[in-house]
Amino acid sequence: MNGIQTGTECAPLPAPCRSEAVEKVSAIKTERGLALADITRLLCEYVFRLHMPPSARAELVSQMVQPPPLPSLIPLPSLL
Secondary structure, three states, X not given: OOOEEEOOEEEOOOHHHHHXXXXXXXXXXXXXXXXXXXXXXXXXXXXXXXXXXXXXXXXXXXXXXXXXXXXXXXXXXXXX
16 A cells, blocks of 8 residues: 555545555446445455555555545535
């Protein structure tokens, strides 16, 4: 991964890397007819074949399955 290593945690990817990753995943989804869940499962299988400390692997998989929240582009109307 291209994340920035900080101790046992992996910091989020910088914005240019994230946008490139999103473009690549979108291309794979379109070209191969895969769902995002399929791609995540394949990535997790790959990560478990890598030689790395268990704590680093756990952190990486955790971040892969919990994407950062998207900024709200459209304000939601107040329900009160």
